Every structure is written in C-alpha cells, then in structure tokens.
Amino acid sequence: MPEPPPVTSAPLPSSSPMPMSPPRGRWRASWSIATGAGAGRRPPIGTDQGSMFRATVRGIVAHRVRFVLSVVAVLLGVAFVAGTYVLTDTLDRSYDGLFDDTVRDVDLVVQLRGQSGPEGSRERFPDAVVDQVGAIDGVGSAHGVVWGYAQFVGADGEAIRKGGAPTLGLSWFQDGRDGPLRLVGARSRPPVGPDEVAMDVDTARANGFRVGDRVRVLLTGPAREFTISGLFGFGERLDLGAFTYAAFDEDTAQEAVGAPGEVDAVNVVAAPGVGVDGLARRVETELGPAYEAQPAATAAAAAGAAVRDILALLTAALLAFAAVGVVIAALLVFNTFTIVVAQRARELGLLRVLGASRAQVVAAIVAEALVVGVVASVAGLFLGVGIAALLLRVVEGVGFDVPDGAVVVTSRTVAVAIGVGVLVTVVAALWPALRASRDAPLEAMSDTARPPGRTTAWRVLVGVVLTFAAVPVIITGLDRTADARSLTGDLAWVGAGALLVLVGVVILLATFAGPFAGALGRIGRRIGPAGVLARENAMRNPRRTAATASALVIGLTLVTAVAVFGASTKASVRAAVDRGIRADVILKAQQFAGFSPEVADRAAAVDGVRAVSPFQFRKVRILGNEETVASAEADGLAATVDLDLVAGSVGALDDDGILVHEDAAADYGYRVGDQVIVQMSRGYFPLTVAGVYRQADFTGGLPVSWVVPRAVYREGFGPDEQDTLVYLTTAAGVDADAVATEVRADLRSDFPNVDVLTRAGYRDDQERAIDRFLAVSIALLLLSEVIAVLGIVNTLALSVHERTREIGLLRAVGMSRAQVRTMIHREAVVIAAIGALVGIAVGLVWGWLFVAALGSQGLTTVSVPWLELAVFLVVALLAGVLAGWFPARRAARLDVLDAIARP
Incomplete structure (x- = not known):
C-alpha cells in the first residue's frame, strides 16, 4: 500500500483570517451540527471579512426572535425622544410664525430701550412720539400700538380662556387693510369709537360670535359690552393658538388698559427704497438714547421669548422622561446580548478554533447590535412622529389650542433619534461581546455548562464607594439649597448625590439578588416543587436576576420619588393654608393675568365681610438680586394672614415700609429701621x-419673603396692575360658605374671571393642581415601566430557551404543564418583587432628598403615600405575572422528547 503524502503545516497567527473549506470525513457531522451547514444550506463559512459578514447575517436571521423585544424596547425609547423633539419643534415653529405675523409688513418697532429691571419690562411712553417718528425722513408710516389685558366673556357668562395663555387687548394699529392685521369677511371693518371691538376669527368661530353681535369684554374694571365690528387674523394666519x-381703536385701547395718552410701541413702515438699518439709526438719533428701533423680526423674537422659554422647559422635562426609557431599554439590550452570547458559546468558540480573531468575534456581535439599533431607531423615529401628532391633538383636547401648521421633523431630530438608538444598542452589546471574545475557544466548545456569573470583588467595591460617595455630595447640596436665590444650580448637587445612590444600589444588586430571591422564594415553597424550583432558578444566576430587576428598580425609584414629592407638596400646602391664612374666603384669578382691583372693593361691601386684603405679585431687584414681592395694605394684611412677626409691626408698612422674612433679613443683613432700595x-x-x-407661607403656594405697600407697588409698576388674590375675613359668627355664595353671585356678571372659594376649597383647589402634575408625571414614567416589564419577558423567554432540555427532563419525571407554568410565573414574580421593593426603597430616599432640598420653596412637610406605594407594589407583582405568561405558556407547550433531545 502506498504511503500517504506527508502533511506540512505552519503556525498561523490568531489575528490572521484563515480561509476554510468544509471538513471531510468523520468531522462532517460535527461541523453540520455546530454550524447548521448541509441539508440545503450554504457551504461552511470561512473567517475572511466576507465570510464573517455572512456569519453575522446568519446569526441575526437565526436568532431574530430573540431580538424582537430588544427592538421593541429601543423603538419605544427612540419614539419618546423623537416625539419630544417633533412636538416641541412643531409648537416652536407654530408660535414663532404667529409672532412673526404680528409684525408682518412692519419694518421697525420703536420702544423704550430695554432696561435691566425685573422681568425685562419696558415702560409706556407718550403717544406724541408717534407723530415725531412719522415726521422722520424715510418713514413711510408710523402707528402707535397699545396692548394689555382684555378677555372676552362667552354667551354662557364664563370668561373665554384657552389653556391659560394670555388674553390680550390691543389697538388697531394700521389704516385700511395694509399691515399685519387682516380683516376676514366682507362685513368686517376696523373698530371705531368706544363701543366697538374686533375679535380674532379663531375665538369667534370657537364661541359662535359673528360680526354685529354684542359681546362683553373684561378690561381693567367690570365687563363692558361692545359690538363686534369685524373679525381678523394676523397676515394669512387665522388660527392664533391659545391666544x-x-x-379697539387707539383711544379706546388706551382707556381700556389704563394708559390714556400713552403707547407701548410704534410700528414703522419705511418709505419705498429706504434701508431699514439706516432708518433705525436715524430714528434712534432723533428720539435720543431712551428709545431703540429694532427690526420687526427682532421685536417678534423678543415677544416670543417667554413662549420659547416654556417650550425649552417642556423639552428638557420630556427628554428627561425619555432618557429614563432609553436607559431601561439599554439594560434590556445588555441582558439580551449577555444571554444570547452565552447561549452561542459553542458557535463562537468554533469560529475562534477555525481562525477567527477576537476582534472578528466582537465585530460580529456588535454588527448584530448595530442592525438591531438601526431597525429599532428608524421604526422609533416614525412612531415618534405619529406620537407627536397624536399629542398635539391631545393638547388641544384639554383646552390648549395650537396654531395651525405642519408637523415639523428636523434633521436634528432624525440624527438624534437614530444616533441615540444605535449608540445605546451598540454600547449595551459591547461588554457581552468583549466577554465572549475572552473565552478560551476549546473551553467555549466543551459540553460542560458554563457557571453563572458571580459578583466580583471590584463590583462590590465600586457599588459601596459610589453609595458612600453620595453622602458628602448630598450634604453639600442640602446645605447650599437652603439659600433660595441659588436654588437651581445647587439642586444639581442633590440630584448628583441621588443618582450616585441609585447607581451604587443597582451595582450592588447583583450581590444581594441571590439572597433576596431566596428570601422571597420561601413564600412560594408552599405551592410545592414548582415554587422551590422557581426560587432556585431566580437564585441560580444572581447577575442576570439583578440586571433584569434593575430596570424596575430605576422606574419605580422615579415613580416613588414623584409620589413622595407630590404627597409632601400637598401636605405642605395644607399646612401653609392652615398655618398662614386667617382669611375665611379667598378670591383667585382664573388666569395669570389676574383681575380688576375693583373686585376687592365689591367684595368688601358684602354683608358679613370684616376685612379685605388684595395681593399682587411681581419680580423686583434688591441689591442686584431678583426677588418676588407681594403688595398689601397694613390693615387688611394683619387681619387675613398670620405673619408671626419677629420684630417691628405690620402697621408701619403703609408709611413707605417693607416687611422682610427672617431668612431674607439674615441673608441681606437687614434689621428694622434699615433702608432697602x-x-x-x-x-x-x-x-x-x-x-x-x-411665616412666609401665607399664599398657599411659593413662600413670599418681601411685602411692599400697595401704593408703592402701583407707583412702581403702573396703576393698571391686576390683583392675583383677595383674602376676606368674615365677622364673628358669620358662615363663610354663605359669604362666599353671596360674593360669587355679586361678582359673576361683572367679573366672571374670578373664582370664589372658602379656605378649605382653596386648599382643595391647590391640591387638585398638584394631582394633575402627578398624573402627568406618572403617566410619562409608565413608558419606562412597560420597557422594564418587557425586560422580564425577554429574560424569561431566553431563559426558557436556554433551559429547554432541563424543562423536558422535569416533564419526563412527572412535572405537569401547570406546574411548569407555575414555576415560570413564580420566577417572574420574584424578579418583579426584587425590582419593586428595591425601587420603592430607593425612591423613598430620593423623595425625601428633594423635599428637603426644596424646603426654602415651601416644602416643609415630608409625607409618604403608603397606600399609593402599596398599589405600586401590587401592580409591579401583577406585571410580573403578566410578564411570565408568554414564557410560561411556551415552556409548558414544549414537546418532552424534542426538549430532551436538545443539546
């Protein structure tokens, strides 16, 4: 027999790809089992770049079901991010367009130069300036503009309001039909005389008004009746959103807003061929340094600054909620790839034996994550656009109208949404990929079961260090937040400390998950072997159990913190009303604009009213710091609130005095008799x-540290300032409910923009506002809880796949389908219980921290809503049962023999 030819070999570096062909002879069966080659499949792969790419594609296709929930989780997180940007960008674009239209066909806007005073306020100036501007060379036309508070009253006698936005009155500041104001309809004409008003067409259509109808308008006094001379919009815009x-004509407008002979601005149209910049310089030169002439677009942007600030806060708040969902989705992706990579250990080990480098293995797994991220991000982007469109309708449904306009999807939104989804998915999969690449190839290919991950010493050390490092950070933050003036920046210290606590607990959870699962699982031992096995399964891999429960920990931490914050706020409001308000009846403005000072006079004339104290609130500056002051009169103040004086007297307030809270007095070094500018x-x-x-909590809301005389306030801000609150104290023996009913009846016709409440009713009204905030916040956090529950479903489903042979053996030795279902259900409940209990515990710490940090803002009482927390716990456990339904059903339906035959 001839001898076989000699075989030569050379060492091959592990980093070099080695072309492969299908093995021959006795190794063919093993190869087919390991790679799925044969039976109509493609030939075995090599380890060059093209072959590794094909392996990646095959891996995704082969394990596509395992990645479904990861795609859904990332999709939901991305949809929240994209929806937030689309919603706020659409609102921003709509209101920017509205403000731009208010100065359409206007070239310059002349106002008193912006002061560095509080709220960036500008003063009115004599209307003689309008003629002076009109006489400047290059000015085509000049029209004075007056604006202020004006609110229509509907046919039902209720003040018309759309979501709390400003209700404005202005002068008809143009001749004929040229300019930003556009009359709508052939019968419409500008208002003329003291009995006519033009109404914006959107309000008219929504409330059934037509040209020629009589309508009542709330101004600086009782509601007055006018005839509607016409309907109008700004430019081509007929939908003015929530405004x-x-x-009115100019004379009527000046009288209506309490500014006879004055205007707020002058709208200037340049003569043909005159440059706007040069004209602006001539106007400022002619009028002097007290005035400035701004391009119309700049003035419109300044007018819309407050709306943009609100939208910026809304964007930040929604993105914070979205970030929670994205983080929890990242945990789900991490868990998925950790389990899937462990299940594919033999496959990856074989690739390494056949010449694939560690980098190629990592790249293959990361490529799978990349595909998951791209698919989820693109789908999430489209879902986010749909969600934003739906939210716009919801916002309008609750009374806050949005100006018409297309849904805005910017390139920024697309880039951020896809970038966040892809980055989160890839980063979450990177650590499992790196761990897989470090396994020795032959060890990975062995049939020996890999031991579950154990908690390493460094993990415990990091968790402990982070948790204890939070203590000095929190102490620093609580110390700094005692000063209300530096509150915003210093809250970040408390937030950072709270975040360190959460991260530390999540890291340490792997250490305690096993014992915790064992303790909770003892409850299930009473249901028999299924309960015992459920407990053992939860304890088997504590790191996996902890990673799955961590999503619930994060979500319930936030939900619990919000609930504690809300309960504490309500408790603080109740305490403030009971402690600081002596008034029996309280008149409250329905909107931020307030109501006429005549309301207090009318209420004072009602039988049974002993004392009246109207309040106004504005921002001022004291030694360069922005502070909030209240205005009051000494006699009414002393009878309606309990200030708990430390020094001095309330009676001296009316003599150009000022009352100062003891904390502010200490901060500024003021004592009785000192002068305050x-x-x-x-x-x-x-x-x-x-x-x-x-006692600073005498409004039931934010604390008030400064009280100035009402006369000085009106001199400093103008006589047309509206009241925000009016406190009434009844005479001895007089029923407060009866007085409130009589005051309400007296004011209803002339002042329908005033709510009349007893002290208990006022407290309940404040609490309802807090409840609305809580409902919205918890609803937004539900997204993170949904993703967390998907995480439990995902882990159990992958665990069932991993334990297929084990379940088959259990069935073979007598375990029934029902017992298998019970085992999986109990395992899900144990994981949910761990996440819920730890999350609620950390949430209690968070809630206490933020209530303590906001003590200077009136949160003086910590209240724990135990009933709500019990509901959260029960719901989390029920969610665990629901999460275990699909994996339990799948496990129970496994064919016994097929399951046992699985490798």
Missing part, C-alpha cells in the same frame, strides 16, 4: 424695614 385678541420697572424706591416675620 385671544380683542382690538427696591428696583421696579418704573424706577428705584427706597423703603424702610417695618418688620421682620417668620
């Missing part, structure tokens, strides 16, 4: 400290 506009919009006012008080 309402009432237009208060900057208001109309100048600087020297006041003398008349008293120092301890």
